Amino acid sequence: MSWMILRIWTALVYLFLFLPIGVVMLLSFNANQFGSFPVTGLSFRWFFKLANNDAILRAFETSLLLGSLTAVISTTLGVLASLALVRYKVPGQNMISTLLIAPILVPEVVLAVALLLFLNALSINKSFFLLLMGHVIFTLPFVVLVVQARLVNIRRDVEEAAMSLGASPRQTFFQITLPLLAPAIFAGMLFAFTISFDDITGTLFWKPGGVETVPTQIFAMLRNSISPEINALGTVMIILTVGLPLLGIGIVRKMSTKSSE
Amino acid sequence: MTIETREARQPWILLSPSLVAITLLLVIPLLFIVVYSFWLRTATGADQVGFFLDNWTEALTDAFYRDILLYTLKIAAITTAVCALLGYPAAYFIARSKGNKALLLLLLMLPFWISYIIRTMSWINILGVSGAINSLLISLGIISEPIQMLYNQVTIVLGLVHFLLPFMILNIYVSLEGIDVTLEDAACSLGATRWQSFLEVTLPLSIAGLAAGGLLCFVLAAGTYITPVILGGPSDAMFANLVFEAIITQLDWPLGSALSLMLLVVLGALVLVYNHFLGMGQLMKGLGK
Numbered sequence: 043m044s045w046m047i048l049r050i051w052t053a054l055v056y057l058f059l060f061l062p063i064g065v066v067m068l069l070s071f072n073a074n075q076f077g078s079f080p081v082t083g084l085s086f087r088w089f090f091k092l093a094n095n096d097a098i099l100r101a102f103e104t105s106l107l108l109g110s111l112t113a114v115i116s117t118t119l120g121v122l123a124s125l126a127l128v129r130y131k132v133p134g135q136n137m138i139s140t141l142l143i144a145p146i147l148v149p150e151v152v153l154a155v156a157l158l159l160f161l162n163a164l165s166i167n168k169s170f171f172l173l174l175m176g177h178v179i180f181t182l183p184f185v186v187l188v189v190q191a192r193l194v195n196i197r198r199d200v201e202e203a204a205m206s207l208g209a210s211p212r213q214t215f216f217q218i219t220l221p222l223l224a225p226a227i228f229a230g231m232l233f234a235f236t237i238s239f240d241d242i243t244g245t246l247f248w249k250p251g252g253v254e255t256v257p258t259q260i261f262a263m264l265r266n267s268i269s270p271e272i273n274a275l276g277t278v279m280i281i282l283t284v285g286l287p288l289l290g291i292g293i294v295r296k297m298s299t300k301s302s303e
Numbered sequence: 304m305t306i307e308t309r310e311a312r313q314p315w316i317l318l319s320p321s322l323v324a325i326t327l328l329l330v331i332p333l334l335f336i337v338v339y340s341f342w343l344r345t346a347t348g349a350d351q352v353g354f355f356l357d358n359w360t361e362a363l364t365d366a367f368y369r370d371i372l373l374y375t376l377k378i379a380a381i382t383t384a385v386c387a388l389l390g391y392p393a394a395y396f397i398a399r400s401k402g403n404k405a406l407l408l409l410l411l412m413l414p415f416w417i418s419y420i421i422r423t424m425s426w427i428n429i430l431g432v433s434g435a436i437n438s439l440l441i442s443l444g445i446i447s448e449p450i451q452m453l454y455n456q457v458t459i460v461l462g463l464v465h466f467l468l469p470f471m472i473l474n475i476y477v478s479l480e481g482i483d484v485t486l487e488d489a490a491c492s493l494g495a496t497r498w499q500s501f502l503e504v505t506l507p508l509s510i511a512g513l514a515a516g517g518l519l520c521f522v523l524a525a526g527t528y529i530t531p532v533i534l535g536g537p538s539d540a541m542f543a544n545l546v547f548e549a550i551i552t553q554l555d556w557p558l559g560s561a562l563s564l565m566l567l568v569v570l571g572a573l574v575l576v577y578n579h580f581l582g583m584g585q586l587m588k589g590l591g592k
Contacts, residue, residue, distance in 0.1 A: 044497070048392055048395065048396040049396060051392045051393060051396070052392065052393040052396040052397070052407075055389055055390070055392075055393040055468070055472075056393075056407075056410060058389075058465070058468075059410075059411075059414055059465065059468065059469070060410075060413075061429070062422065062425035062426055062428065062429055062465070063414075063417060063421075063422065063425055065425060065428045065429060065435055066421065066425045066428060069428055078428075078431075078433040078434070078438075079433060079434065079435055079437075079438035079439075080438055080442065118320070119320045119321045119324055120321065122317040122318070122320060122321065123317060123318050123320075123321035123322075125317050126313075126314035126315075126317035126318045127314075127318075129314070130310075130313065130314035132314045132315075132318070138318065138322070139583075140583065141322070141325055141330075142321060142322075142325065143583075144325065144329060144330075145325070145329055147522075147571075147574055148329070148333070148567060148571075149522065149525070149526030149543070149566055149567065149570055150526055150528075151526055151528055151543040151546050151547070151563065151566065152333075152526075152546075152563045152564070152566055152567045153329065155336060155546060155550055155559060155560065155563040156329070156332035156333045156335065156336045156563070157328055157329075157332050158550070159332070159335060159336055159339055159550075159556055159559075159560065160331060160332035160335040160336070161332075163335065175328055176328075178324065178328070179324060179325065179328040179329055182321065182324065182325070186321075236415075236416060239418075240418050240419055240420075242419065242420055242529055243527075243528045243529060243543070246528070246547070246551070247547070247550065247551065256418075257418060257419070257420045260418075260420050260421070260424070261420060261529070261532075261533075264420075264424055264533060272421075272424065273428070275421075276418070276421040276424075276425070279417070279418050279421060280417055280418075280421070283416045283417060283418070284413055284416050284417060287416065
């Protein structure tokens with residue numbers, strides 16, 4: 043009985059989480075001339091309009107470039123730091139860990155203000171560079187946490203075995219350590235990219251005039267009025283950020299079950 | 304150089320890029336705005352270097368800032384409470400369900416991959432004048448004119464709960480998952496009812512996860528800038544909106560610094576209290592998931 047109530051409660055919670063997103067996707071295919079309710083038929087017109095919207099396409103380019111650079115830099119820093127924390131006994135380990143995740147503990151607005159004002163005092167104005175530095179510092183803690191969680195599972199004796207069988211340190215690193223690290227590196231990059239791609243608060247403080255990322259472009263569009271193109275953009279982003287990774291997981295699973303058969 | 308000293312230096316070489324980045328891009332900038340908050344913005348728009356208490360006096364004594372700070376903390380507290388109430392039963396269900404636990408957890412991760420601004424604005428499609436609810440009520444003939452449900456305190460809390468609920472559920476789930484199920488059975492076999500065994504065994508053991516989720520929800524809600532702008536009305540500004548206004552719109556950087564630090568101190572104090580009683584471990588467990 044009480045289990046049944048819990049089940050219904052949980053179902054409602056999931057409905058609450060996903061219903062609005064479902065409505066975004068539904069409305070993006072709506073033929074209605076204002077793109078709002080009632081749904082009058084299936085149409086791709088909002089997607090065509092979206093594909094011809096130069097501002098959004100430019101924002102997409104900026105976001106992709108920013109996200110990719112952030113992912114590379116942040117993951118490089120994060121993987122090195124995680125290796126040190128997981129593999130070695132470092133004096134002051136706790137303090138270092140806290141310092142590395144400090145950017146999460148500081149409210150994003152405060153982080154944004156501090157970085158903007160400090161770099162401005164060094165005569166680094168609002169620019170793509172400032173935006174990139176901001177995104178790196180903001181994503182670093184997440185990368186460290188995710189990579190550390192993966193690294194703990196890699197056993198060191200595999201490397202020691204390779205060495206004892208005559209591999210040089212360089213061979214060991216490239217043939218043993220790096221392949222084992224690859225999933226952690228990949229997870230870190232994916233995470234950093236997603237967070238950077240999604241960030242808006244810091245970005246609004248750091249971006250120079252005229253430069254928009256996808257979220258700030260949506261934000262600017264929302265200020266005028268809610269246009270159905272935003273729903274279409276939402277659908278495209280959901281398919282890109284949710285559909286593709288799920289498909290990827292599915293393919294990997296299928297391949298691994300095939301190979302184990 | 305002996306092997307030992309090389310071994311001892313290696314972790315520092317690996318750590319140094321990150322530590323340099325954090326120092327240059329976070330620690331020093333934070334110290335810098337402490338200094339900046341004592342400067343003064345002059346009528347000409349230039350900042351006067353010096354030691355002035357004007358910004359702090361204004362930030363701490365002006366009822367305008369105090370009211371918005373209290374309003375921000377109130378919204379954050381309500382959001383956190385709603386997340387806990389909605390999230391706990393769901394987390395319990397996931398932790399104790401036998402079948403599709405992996406699927407339920409995966410679904411809970413999905414919102415993290417969907418753009419925050421899209422999720423926030425999605426409520427306009429539901430509650431807006433031409434949104435789902437108004438269209439439905441009109442087509443059913445219950446109302447003739449659309450009701451304005453958006454742009455108030457309630458919709459801000461709604462948007463924040465929608466954004467933060469997965470954090471809360473995951474944190475509670477992690478702590479419930481660590482509790483031995485047989486403990487509850489043991490309590491029952493010793494004469495406790497199911498409800499008693501939950502209240503006296505499971506709930507206290509999961510407080511750490513609840514607190515970790517609560518801290519995350521509170522801090523993220525109190526620092527939010529976007530949600531009040533999209534889902535709130537003109538009089539629903541929260542503290543981050545004030546900071547944005549001072550820094551970006553009015554370009555009063557010394558005052559903006561003081562306001563930022565005020566928010567940091569209030570929320571930082573909360574993190575310190577949490578850290579003192581519970582430590583950062585539980586929070587990391589929930590975040591690393």
